[in-house]
Amino acid sequence: MRETKINALIIKSTDSVAVVTEPLQAGRIATYKVKGEERSILVKEDIPIYHKIAVFDIEKGQGVYKYGENIGCASCAIQTGEHVHIHNLESMRETIKR
Amino acid sequence: MNFWGYKRPDKKVGIRNHVLILPTCACSSETCRMVAMQVKGTINISNQNGCAQVEDDLAITKQVLAGLAANPNVYGTVLIGLGCENAQAKDMEKLICSKTNKPLKTLIIQEEGGTISTIRKAVEYAQQMVEAASALKKEQFPIAELIVGTNCGGSDPTSGLAANPVVGNLSDQLVDLGSTSILCETTEFIGAEHILAKQADTPQIAQQIYDIIKRYEDHLANVGQSLRNGNPSPGNKEGGITTLEEKSLGCIHKGGHRPIVEVLDYAQCPTKKGLVIMDTPGYDIASVTGVAAGGAQVMVFTTGRGTPTGNPIIPVIKITANQSTYEKMKDNMDFDASSVIRSEKSIDEMGAELLKEVLAVANGRAVKAEVLGFNEIAISRLCNYV
Incomplete structure (x- = not known):
């Protein structure tokens, strides 16, 4: 079950999601580097290439961060290792007030 | 940290040393292409605009054309107009001169008596500019x-x-x-x-x-x-x-x-x-x-x-x-x-x-x-x- 190969990328160390750089099946290990240090998480569901995986638990309604910025909020609770996409992440800015 | 570039008379610094053959409108674009084909060291653009445009669009076109001529990578420009277009060559000349004092020559096809007469003169201007451009020495700039x-x-x-x-x-x-x-x-x-x-x-x-x-x-x-x-x-x-x-x-x-x-x-x-x-x-x-x-x-x-x-x-x-x-x-x-x-x-x-x-x-x-x-x-x- 150990995989040492880097197969995911996180852009800012504070981000709540990483992006997988190869398709990862449930049960595999996603490994990414944060400031030169490798971190690994268990993949809980199949994740297509370049899709997002939660790197820590996110509560419903909480902001999701990528690039160090808020990219929307969790529409339901998301567990570490789960796929983060349209089924559990909602835009907060598609209509804005000026 | 420095780089090697060309100093222009308007104090700007270029990293290329092109002579630009610039059409005011679509009708002079092909003439410009033929001039550029004749003189090594020149570049031309194909301009789809410059005529039959509403006022605000014409203003954008003119700003872009003048801006390209003023770009520091350009040594000098041979501007070619048709004569009856909206982006009049004389107006374009003024606009370019308001942005830069680099070498500029202007020709108008309807005044020169057609494409071939225009090309003959434009090639001469372009040749002179390329010779002068090639004599420039690169200098170091921050x-x-x-x-x-x-x-x-x-x-x-x-x-x-x-x-x-x-x-x-x-x-x-x-x-x-x-x-x-x-x-x-x-x-x-x-x-x-x-x-x-x-x-x-x-x-x-x-x-x-x-x-x-x-x-x-x-x-x-x-x-x-x-x-x-x-x-x-x-x-x-x-x-x-x-x-x-x-x-x-x-x-x-x-x-x-x-x-x-x-x-x-x-x-x-x-x-x-x-x-x-x-x-x-x-x-x-x-x-x-x-x-x-x-x-x-x-x-x-x-x-x-x-x-x-x-x-x-x-x-x-x-x-x-x-x-x-x-x-x-x-x-x-x-x-x-x-x-x-x-x-x-x-x-x-x-x-x-x-x-x-x-x-x-x-x-x-x-x-x-x-x-x-x-x-x-x-x-x-x-x-x-x-």
Whole structure:
């Protein structure tokens, strides 16, 4: 079950999601580097290439961060290792007030 | 940190030394092409506009044409008009002279008595200019003299993930060295405008950022179109992009993280050093053209799928973080940033390498699009021809 190969990328160390750089099946290990240090998480569901995986638990309604910025909020609770996409992440800015 | 460039009489510094054969309108474009074919060292553009345009569109065309002539990579210009077009050669001459005091010669086809008579004179002018240009010696200048544009086109998931952040890192380095970096493509700010606004140096600049986006969306609304509906596209979602702010964040990362000190209209020259925004369309060819007309000497261009984009006036450095695109399209790709995707190199390391690449190109190394002789331009418009 150990995989040492880097197969995911996180852009800012504070981000709540990483992006997988190869398709990862449930049960595999996603490994990414944060400031030169490798971190690994268990993949809980199949994740297509370049899709997002939660790197820590996110509560419903909480902001999701990528690039160090808020990219929307969790529409339901998301567990570490789960796929983060349209089924559990909602835009907060598609209509804005000026 | 220095680079080798050409000093112009208007005090600007070029990294190329072109003689430009510039048509005021579509009707003189072919004549310009024939002149450029005859004289080595010249470049021409194909101008689709300059006539049959509403007033505001004509003003944009004239600013772009004059801006290209004033670009520091141009030694001098042979301007060729037809005679009856809206962008009158005499007006264009005045506009160019208001921007620069570089060599300029003007010919009008209807006054010269046709294409062949015009070509004969234009070739003589061009030959003299190329001879004089070739006698110029390069000098060393601080990197602060560089104005660098950043753009993207044919994006894929690797663009937002690695190529754009690497270019953003380059932008930060350039700003820290005193240079100017131009972030453009207004349509790609939509959804992340609040983040750009936070980066603005003053509340006024933040408001200007909202204003250019609103102006763009209003234009589209006038013809019943919207950029927010159906964005991100089904293709984006399949590629892993979930929300509009996520997509736009990937794009605006090209600008880096320094304060935004100015917001420019399309084809306008920066008046400040640092990170600036230019209001350009997401259409990459028109965006690169506007930035060149605004006086940038070089463009750094990210792509995922691989685009051939070049420009007659400024070198366009093509960077991709998609390894298979780099391998498949080596003819067109200048810089491989895919080691960031593989976590073999950090964004900082890759950004440092990209700065070296920009300096090498500034010092004269030709990019792929230059070697292939690409000279595409597109001039942004508000509405249909009249």
